[in-house]
Amino acid sequence: MNSILIVEDNDGLREIVAEAISDRGNEIIAAASAEEAFSIIKEKSFDLVITDLKLPEADGMAVLEAVKNTSPDTEVIIMTAYGTVDTAVKAMKKGASDFITKPFSIEQMRVLTAKIMSQRALKEENRNFKKITSRVIVGNSAKIKEAVDLAAKVADKEVIILLTGESGTGKELIAEEIHKRSRRGTEGALVKVNCAALAPGVLESELFGHEKGAFTDAMYMKKGRFELADKGTIFLDEIAELAPEMQVKLLRVLQNMEFERVGSEKTIRSDARVIAATNRDLKQAVADGVFREDLYYRLNVMEIHVPALRDRKEDIPELVSYFIKKYAEFGGYRVKAISKAALDILMKYDFPGNVRELENLIQRILVTCNNEVIAPEDLPYEIRSNTAKEIRAGLENEVEAFERQKINGALTKSGGNKAKAAEILGMNRTTLLAKIKKLGIE
Structure with missing residues (x-):
């Protein structure tokens, strides 16, 4: 149910507007003047305000301003006579959602209101989606703070960064934080590439682009990720999985930031900052002969190690609270907290999948838990039995x-x-x- 305020000094028109929107189960409050509307707005927030532009004493522009000052997300529809359309357009520039010219029919008002409220619902859904997809680094342990502090220090330094740590520890989050804090965060994009996800031939085209007709399926020219990351940052995840021939090509790019698209002889330069990440021991990979030593030293200008969750278990309570709040609110789940007994079990578990495993675990529990507080019996058997062992x-x-x-x-x-x-x-x-x-x- 939506809460709607109608501000109209004409009794007949006020009733018409109320009739137009009353059959939608809305809560409707009416005001006969701007002054009356000001008093109501101070006490209550609304999803939608429908106000006449011309009112005794203060006008509809003043109502719009008062609404936006107290509740910026409230939608406002301006009712105006034909001769004041220009003023209504000015009102939209100041935050009004739309306007309707008088005279209008009940159906016209009904359609406009439905459109505005549908747009509002979509905006709310987008806000919730951003909440659920937004990611932040959570934790105050010495080890994670060391990684975050080092990331902040090097963010504006034009050096290649190598992020190391197990899968699921948050290396990509650190890369995002570095990009955001650097000047490149406002000048260019953060372009991500998973080096393990693509075959060498496909990866070359993905990184450096290709010309039309360069190979069978090259139906058009395509810019590569290095080109797209110009003025920004390119994040090369799972760098240890690069095939030997791609290691040679990447080394050349890192040396002078020059490359050619597949099927072209024209050299392209890119001003992209490089952040690489790996969950493997690159020194050992060099010793084993599967990773080039010169590429390793080119990448390892500044190493930031992201700790495993088992090495910062003191962050688990904060992470659990964060994930419960993040997903319960969006999904409409009942869970609001976790019991001490259940938390103690999680604290004893090593989480081989790290923060990613904990996040997935909380999402799973939110779906299956029937109470507001997570109890030990709500935890998966394998975690409870592991603690017993x-x-x-x-x-x-x-x-x-x-x-x-x-x-x-x-x-x-x-x-x-x-x-x-x-x-x-x-x-x-x-x-x-x-x-x-x-x-x-x-």
């Missing part, structure tokens, strides 16, 4: 440590005589020998 392993370690201490003490007292040590411990020699071997006691 960890507890058992912890107890076993404590028992082994205790046994090691007692056996070492007995061996010391007996001067290394295992028979006497077994007697001190109250066990037979065979059992003691088996425990010494199991615990690795020398």
Whole structure:
């Protein structure tokens, strides 16, 4: 149901407008003057205000201004006589949604109102979509702050950056943050390429572009990602997966930022800042002979390591709260929080998929949980059972440590005589020998 304010000094016209929109289940409030409307607007916000342009005392422009000052997202329709259309157009420049000229029929007002409210619903949906798709770096642990602070320091420095870390840690988010904070964030685009997703031949065309007729399916000229990233940033994700022949071509581009489109001899220059990312150990890849050493050193001007979630577990409570708020509001889910017991289980889990795994987990729980607070039983079995295994392993370690201490003490007292040590411990020699071997006691 929409809340609508009608501001019209003419009783008959006010009733016509109310009749036009009353059958849509709307909450309708009427005001006979701008002054009355001002008082109402102070107390209540509206989805839509329909106001006459000419009113006693203050006019419809003043109503528009008052509405936009208190509730910028409220839609406003201006009713105007034919001779004041120019003024109505000025009102639209100041934030009015549309205007309608008098005289008008009930159907005309009904159609216009429906159109405006449909547009409003679409804008609201877009706002919610932006909320759900927006991504921020969450966490206050020393390790993530170190990565974020270093990213902020190098954002405006024209150096190649290599982001390292496991899959799902947020390397792409760091790349987005660097681009946003740099001058390139306002001058050019952040162009992303997943080097592992495309075959070498396709990747060459994707990175450098191609001319029409360069190969069978080249029906038109296409600019490559380096060209599109001119004045901006190109993000090369999973750089370790580049085929040897592509490594050679990329090295040349990084050296002088020059390249040719596939099927062309014309050299193109690009002023693109390069950020690369990998979840593999590039030094080891160089040692194994699968990654060029010269390309490695060209890329590794400034390395930023993004920590695994298991290395910053103190951020899990904040991440969980953030994901619950982000997805519950948009999806209309009941969940508002997580219980301490459930959170304790998550804190003991190592999250091999890192933040991405935690995010997907929360989305899954929101769908299946029937209560406002997430309880341990709402967590997937594999996470609950993993925690139970960890507890058992912890107890076993404590028992082994205790046994090691007692056996070492007995061996010391007996001067290394295992028979006497077994007697001190109250066990037979065979059992003691088996425990010494199991615990690795020398």
